[in-house]
Amino acid sequence: xxxxxxxxxxxxxxxxxxxxxxxxxxxxxxxxxxxxxxxxxxxxxxxxxxxxxxxxxxxxxxxxxxxxxxxxxxxxxxxxxxxxxxxxxxxxxxxxxxxxxxxxxxxxxxxxxxxxxxxxxxxxxxxxxxxxxxxxxxxxxxxxxxxxxxxxxxxxxxxxxxxxxxxxxxxxxxxxxxxxxxxxxxxxxxxxxxxxxxxxxxxxxxxxxxxxxxxxxxxxxxxxxxxxxxxxxxxxxxxxxxxxxxxxxxx
Amino acid sequence: xxxxxxxxxxxxxxxxxxxxxxxxxxxxxxxxxxxxxxxxxxxxxxxxxxxxxxxxxxxxxxxxxxxxxxxxxxxxxxxxxxxxxxxxxxxxxxxxxxxxxxxxxxxxxxxxxxxxxxxxxxxxxxxxxxxxxxxxxxxxxxxxxxxxxxxxxxxxxxxxxxxxxxxxxxxxxxxxxxxxxxxxxxxxxxxxxxxxxxxxxxxxxxxxxxxxxxxxxxxxxxxxxxxxxxxxxxxxxxxxxxxxxxxxxxxxxxxxxxxxxxxxxxxxxxxxxxxxxxxxxxxxxxxxxxxxxxxxxxxxxxxxxxxxxxxxxxxxxxxxxxxxxxxxxxxxxxxxxxxxxxxxxxxxxxxxxxxxxxxxxxxxxxxxxxxxxxxxxxxxxxxxxxxxxxxxxxxxxxxxxxxxxxxxxxxxxxxxxxxxxxxxxxxx
Ligand SMILES: C[S@@+](CC[C@H](N)C(=O)[O-])C[C@H]1O[C@@H](n2cnc3c(N)ncnc32)[C@H](O)[C@@H]1O
Numbered sequence: 001x002x003x004x005x006x007x008x009x010x011x012x013x014x015x016x017x018x019x020x021x022x023x024x025x026x027x028x029x030x031x032x033x034x035x036x037x038x039x040x041x042x043x044x045x046x047x048x049x050x051x052x053x054x055x056x057x058x059x060x061x062x063x064x065x066x067x068x069x070x071x072x073x074x075x076x077x078x079x080x081x082x083x084x085x086x087x088x089x090x091x092x093x094x095x096x097x098x099x100x101x102x103x104x105x106x107x108x109x110x111x112x113x114x115x116x117x118x119x120x121x122x123x124x125x126x127x128x129x130x131x132x133x134x135x136x137x138x139x140x141x142x143x144x145x146x147x148x149x150x151x152x153x154x155x156x157x158x159x160x161x162x163x164x165x166x167x168x169x170x171x172x173x174x175x176x177x178x179x180x181x182x183x184x185x186x187x188x189x190x191x192x193x194x195x196x197x198x199x200x201x202x203x204x205x206x207x208x209x210x211x212x213x214x215x216x217x218x219x220x221x222x223x224x225x226x227x228x229x230x231x232x233x234x235x236x237x238x239x240x241x242x243x244x245x246x247x248x249x250x251x
Numbered sequence: 252x253x254x255x256x257x258x259x260x261x262x263x264x265x266x267x268x269x270x271x272x273x274x275x276x277x278x279x280x281x282x283x284x285x286x287x288x289x290x291x292x293x294x295x296x297x298x299x300x301x302x303x304x305x306x307x308x309x310x311x312x313x314x315x316x317x318x319x320x321x322x323x324x325x326x327x328x329x330x331x332x333x334x335x336x337x338x339x340x341x342x343x344x345x346x347x348x349x350x351x352x353x354x355x356x357x358x359x360x361x362x363x364x365x366x367x368x369x370x371x372x373x374x375x376x377x378x379x380x381x382x383x384x385x386x387x388x389x390x391x392x393x394x395x396x397x398x399x400x401x402x403x404x405x406x407x408x409x410x411x412x413x414x415x416x417x418x419x420x421x422x423x424x425x426x427x428x429x430x431x432x433x434x435x436x437x438x439x440x441x442x443x444x445x446x447x448x449x450x451x452x453x454x455x456x457x458x459x460x461x462x463x464x465x466x467x468x469x470x471x472x473x474x475x476x477x478x479x480x481x482x483x484x485x486x487x488x489x490x491x492x493x494x495x496x497x498x499x500x501x502x503x504x505x506x507x508x509x510x511x512x513x514x515x516x517x518x519x520x521x522x523x524x525x526x527x528x529x530x531x532x533x534x535x536x537x538x539x540x541x542x543x544x545x546x547x548x549x550x551x552x553x554x555x556x557x558x559x560x561x562x563x564x565x566x567x568x569x570x571x572x573x574x575x576x577x578x579x580x581x582x583x584x585x586x587x588x589x590x591x592x593x594x595x596x597x598x599x600x601x602x603x604x605x606x607x608x609x610x611x612x613x614x615x616x617x618x619x620x621x622x623x624x625x626x627x628x629x630x631x632x633x634x635x636x637x638x639x640x641x642x643x644x645x646x647x648x649x650x651x652x653x654x655x656x657x658x659x660x661x662x663x664x665x666x667x668x669x670x671x672x673x674x675x676x677x678x679x
Contacts, residue, residue, distance in 0.1 A: 040428070041451035131405045132427060135449040140490075161406075167442070168378075168403035171433075175446040204444055250445055 036099070036127050042139045051091055053121035067091045067138065070176075071147040072130045073164060075228055077105035079147060080123040081112065082226040086218065087122075090144075093137070094125040102127035131164060134172050141178040145219070148196070150229035153189040165196045167203065174205040177247040182209070186223040186242040188233040193241025206245040214244060269650040270316035270334070271519075271568035272584030272597040277343065278326040280573040280620065285629040286317035287595040288586030291331055293346060294625045301628040304341065306348040307392060312339060316586045319372070323363040328384075330370055332358035338372050338382070338398070342390070350393040352382050360412040362421065369439055371401060371421060373409035378402075379423055381439045402433055402443045408655065411460040416471045420447055420487060424457035426655050430475055432487045448490030455479035456655040461521040465528065465547045472547065474530060476518030478655060480504075482532060482543060484552050493550040498532055501554040502541045517651065522570035524579060524605050529555065531579050531602075533567045535648050540567060540581070540602070542611065558602060558611050565600055566644035577605050578620070582629075585643045596639060599629050 074094025380398035455478030464471035480499030584597030
């Protein structure tokens with residue numbers, strides 16, 4: 001993206017991209033066929049495109065540095081931005097299905113990089129359907145953390161299989177998470193909160209973090225405060241339901 | 252909606268209903284099975300006559316196109332399943348249907364665990380189901396058996412399902428270019444949650460899977476065929492791609508500059524011969540088969556030769572062999588052919604001579620085990636008009652493309668679809 005293009009959509013007062021240029025549909029159907037490019041395999045992910053600071057030239061995949069955090073359904077990217085400075089040496093990616101929202105996050109990150117030289121080089125975003133293409137992005141055991149913050153609830157019984165946490169999808173998440181890796185989930189929809197907790201609880205490769213561990217983890221505090229959706233819920237005084245689980249070795 | 256083909260919408264195109272004829276051979280070549288449309292035909296080679304299938308539920312056994320047939324490794328069990336959402340398990344001794352299981356969706360692939368205790372089947376929505384036959388003695392009929400979910404490819408059509416030769420893994424391949432290797436658990440009814448690897452590299456749908464393992468070699472390797480006109484060799488424990496053979500180009504079907512439509516030469520079936528030193532490969536539009544050799548110590552695949560079928564238009568839709576015989580069985584045919592009166596036509600041919608000294612060659616009809624009687628039974632009619640073969644192969648090709656190849660809308664059209672959407676505005 002050229003600089004002039006970028007400037008056009010940045011707000012004069014804040015230097016951040018203006019949301020009204022990024023109107024998007026409320027929901028995409030995750031079951032549909034896609035038209036965005038999908039990397040053939042994790043080794044085909046072009047890190048130089050996402051993290052030019054760490055990977056100055058493309059095609060050079062010798063670095064052992066890999067993406068370790070994934071924010072699934074990242075929306076407008078608030079969590080990534082908070083995590084970026086908290087874990088400045090960790091590469092993270094947001095996965096988002098809506099193209100306009102993805103474009104917004106891209107420009108938001110570029111603007112932050114411009115305004116804060118040397119910072120925000122470790123975060124990026126990709127437009128994809130996480131429910132279909134997680135194995136195309138991450139190798140076995142590559143991830144340390146996965147985030148599912150305020151996912152779409154899909155209330156109807158027949159749409160439960162569109163939920164981004166499900167018993168079968170947890171098999172894939174268990175595959176890309178290393179042993180000890182953590183899944184963070186939060187929602188303001190009680191029914192969905194119960195569903196996510198039950199899916200994790202019943203899965204043979206996940207165990208709940210203890211109260212103590214939750215308190216000690218600085219990331220837990222961000223779940224309800226760092227994202228746009230979380231802030232909206234907080235403004236309206238809504239309740240939230242979180243489930244945080246660790247990847248274990250199957251017995 | 253911007254995105255186009257939702258499999259949820261269901262397929263209404265009539266072309267999609269055309270199903271290729273299938274063939275399977277008993278592990279010791281006691282019998283050969285052919286499925287054409289909803290017709291299941293078994294020829295008992297030992298007895299020299301057609302096997303008569305018995306089903307307590309009465310006939311017809313299947314009410315819509317059969318999409319998968321499979322003998323168990325021990326040869327006691329046979330499974331048939333397809334578009335009627337019915338999975339039938341047969342005793343190969345009595346040819347009695349010992350168990351009928353209903354599926355929620357159309358069935359696209361089946362696999363039987365090597366010990367014969369579990370039957371797995373995959374549906375059009377990417378779910379693999381398992382039915383246990385633990386404690387089954389071989390002569391009773393199992394009623395009220397239900398399938399439970401084993402694993403799932405999120406909303407993709409599963410095209411092939413195989414157990415690894417050591418029984419440790421179940422391998423599932425899909426329309427989204429993905430092969431998943433999952434540990435087959437001790438209690439499969441609780442689900443198979445531990446993924447060993449994904450084999451990623453194909454750039455089109457996967458159509459078929461097969462295992463190769465040399466006799467002295469304890470390790471086995473996976474081969475896969477795809478709509479991208481390649482056959483690939485994989486290490487399933489790591490998911491590593493060991494070799495990639497552009498069989499469409501090597502067999503002289505495709506220009507290496509890609510001037511021919513790639514989809515015309517999708518690999519449709521792979522069959523291992525002689526423990527996998529040799530592979531027989533069926534390719535769309537190819538009249539015959541490609542023989543590939545697999546060098547397991549060098550971990551390479553190469554085209555050994557193309558066996559053409561002279562004097563007859565014969566593009567195999569399915570291949571079968573038994574470990575004990577050195578024969579490759581082939582069938583071509585379709586469930587129903589638009590514009591032709593023939594119903595459920597099929598043609599069976601056999602290739603022999605895979606031993607080192609010989610040249611593989613097509614066997615004359617009367618030299619096939621079972622001879623003319625077998626052909627009459629499996630083909631459904633004696634002589635078939637030449638023209639039909641080509642039309643059949645074309646129909647199968649169209650159907651496969653419609654089902655498995657993603658429709659790419661030109662960019663302008665996509666833009667237009669976006670612009671005419673009325674659900675674009677949201678509050679932030
Ligand atoms: C309610 S929003 C929450 C966004 C963000 N996590 C937050 O807390 O503000 C859910 C997001 O998930 C995205 N999404 C839904 N299904 C998805 C999928 N299959 N793959 C990637 N993103 C998805 C939606 O487009 C939407 O932006």
